[in-house]
Amino acid sequence: MNQAQIIHQVQQVFNKLSQNHSQQISKETIIRFLDQQSNKMYDRVLFEQLYSRMQKTDNGLITINDFISILMEALQSLKNKISILEQQVAQKQLKVEDDQLYLQQLQSTEEYNSHKICKGSKIRITIFDAKIQFPGNTRVAIILGCDDIKYSTKPANRQNPVWNEKFEFNINTGDEEIYIVILDEELIEKQEIGGQAKLNLKEFYDQKPHDRQLQLKDKYGVVLYSILNLRVQWIHSQTKYFKESIKENQQVIDDLSQDINEYKSDILQLFYPFDEKHQNQTNEKYLVTEQSTIQQIHDFQFYDTSQAQLWVKLALTFTLIYFILVLITNLFKTQFVDLIVLFYSLFYYMNNNKLQSLLHFKIISAMIIVTIIFDIVWFVIYTNPWTTNSVLFFQLEHNLQMYEVIISYILLGIKVILLTIYANLYLMCPDKRVNIYDAQYEMIFGPHLQISLENQDQDAYSFRNTNHYLHQSFSKNI
Secondary structure, eight states: OOOHHHHHHHHHHHTTTOTTTEEEOHHHHHHHHHHHHHHHOOHHHHHHHHHHOOOOOOTEEEEEEHHHHHHHHHHHHHHHHHHHHHHHHHHHHHHHHHHHHHHHHHHOOBBOOTOOOBBOOOOEEEEEEEEEOOOOSOOEEEEETTTTEEEEEOBOOOOOOOOEOOOOOOOOSSOOEEEEEEHHHHHHHTTTTTTTEEEEEGGGTTOOOOEEEEEEETTSSEEEEEEEEEEEEEOOOOOHHHHHHHHHHHHHHHHHHHHHHHHHHHHHHHHHHGOGTTOOOOOOOGOOOOHHHHHHHHGGGTTTHHHHHHHHHHHHHHHHHHHHHHHHHHSOOOHHHHHHHHHHHHHHHHHHHTEEEEHHHHHHHHHHHHHHHHHHHHHHHHHHHHTTTTTTOOOOHHHHHEEEEEHHHHHHHHHHHHHHHHHHHTTTTSSSSTSOHHHHHHHHHSSSOOOOGGOOGGGGGHHHHHHHHHHHHHHHHH
C-alpha cells in the first residue's frame, strides 16, 4: 500500500474510537484503544517513543491526527533506514563476489618464498599530515626508506603540512625495517634531520590498515620533533587477505540483514493494531468505544486538575518542613529511616513533579508508616524518663531532651498529615489500577492485564529487543 492508503486504513480504525480526529484525547485512552485493536498489550516502550514526539496540551492530551502524523513519520524513517541498509548490502555483496572470483585465480597462481611470504608482497604507507614541533622557518618534507629504496614527499608548508601521498616497498623476509625521517631545507644544508622513527613489520602482520600517530624524535629518542599521521598496511599473503576480506564482508552482510529484518519487524509492530486481520477479533478487556471516551478523559483528569496540583504542592511543602525538622532532630538523635524516606521523596518530586505514578504514593506512604512505627516505639521508651527527668540528668541535658521529645511529636504530626495528603491524592483517581499504566508497577507486580504468555504472538513483540533502532532513526529524522 502507498502512504495515502496506509493513512486511510489507520483513520478507519481510529473511527471506532472517535469520528472527530481533532478531539483532544488522553494518552491512556489512546493506549487502551491500541490494546483493544491488537488484542494484546501494545508495546509501551514503542508508544512512549511516539508519545514523546507528539504535540500535547498542558494537560498532556493529544489528538488522533497528531498520533497518525507521528506514526507516519516513524514509518518513513524506518523505510529510509531499510533502503540505505539494502544498498549497503548490495555493495558488500558485489565486493564479496569480486573477491571470490579473484581468490579463485590466486589459489592456483600465488607463490611463496622460504619465509612464507608471497612473491610481490608489499607494504603500503600513506602520509597524511604532521604537527611540527622543532624550530625553523622553511618548508618540511618526509623521507621514507627501506633497504636501498628511498622516497620523499613534496615539501609542504611548515605551519600546516599536508601531503596525502602514498608509497610502497617490496617485502621479502618480513624482517625489513622502514625508517621515516622529517627535515626542512635548513636541516638539509646542515646535513641534519628533524626527527626519525622506525616501523616494525610485525605490528602489521594482520594485513589490516592501521592508522597511526608516529612520534619522530631525535637520534637519542628523547626530544620530540614531530607527530606524523599515517596509514600502514602490509599484504604478505593475498590469498589469506582475500579470504579474510570475504569473511568480514559476509559478516557485515549478515549484520545488516539482521538490522533490516528488525526494522521491518518494528514496522509490523507499529501498525499491528491497524492490521485488518485483527479487526474482527474482540477482547472485552481492551474495549474502548467512542461513547466511553469522554468518561475516560474525565477519569484521567486527576493528574492535571488544579485541585490535584494544589494537593501536590501542599504535600511538597510538608515534605520540605519534614526535611528541615529531621535535620534539626539529627543534632540529638540520628534519623536514618527518616532521611531515607526524604531522599526518596525529594528525588521523586524533582523527577516527576506531577506525581503521575500511584506506585510512588504507595512506596512513600509505606516508608512513612515504618518511620511512625519507629517513632511510637521510641516514644514508649523515652517520653516518660526524658520529660520527668527521673534519671536525674543535668539541667542542660534535660532541656535538650525535652526539646527532642517536642520536635519528635511535631515530626509525628507532619508524617500523619503527609499520609493523609497522599491518601487523598490516591483516592482522587476513580480507577486506580486499570486507568494508570505504571511501568515500574509492571516490573514489580507483573502485567496489569492477565494475559497468558503462551497465548501471545511472540513475533509481534520483536520490537521489545529492537526498539533502540527505532529510537536512533527517529532521533535523526524528527
